[in-house]
Amino acid sequence: MTYEEFNAFCARLPATTHVVQWGGSHVWKVGGKVFAIGGWQDDEASFTFKVSDISYE
Secondary structure, three states: OOHHHHHHHHHHOOOEEEEEEOOOEEEEEEOOEEEEEEOOOOOOOOEEEOOOHHHHO
16 A cells, blocks of 8 residues: 555545644544554555454454
């Protein structure tokens, strides 16, 4: 997945907002709360999504 694909996916979700913060990370939020972050490592594309405990398992 590229940053462009990551951002396109997150943008399709309802009520999302996008900011670039923390040294250039792509941060996606719903209602002001972070649900996804992309790009905190300079050498490779990295992504994380917040999920419930049940979804994580």
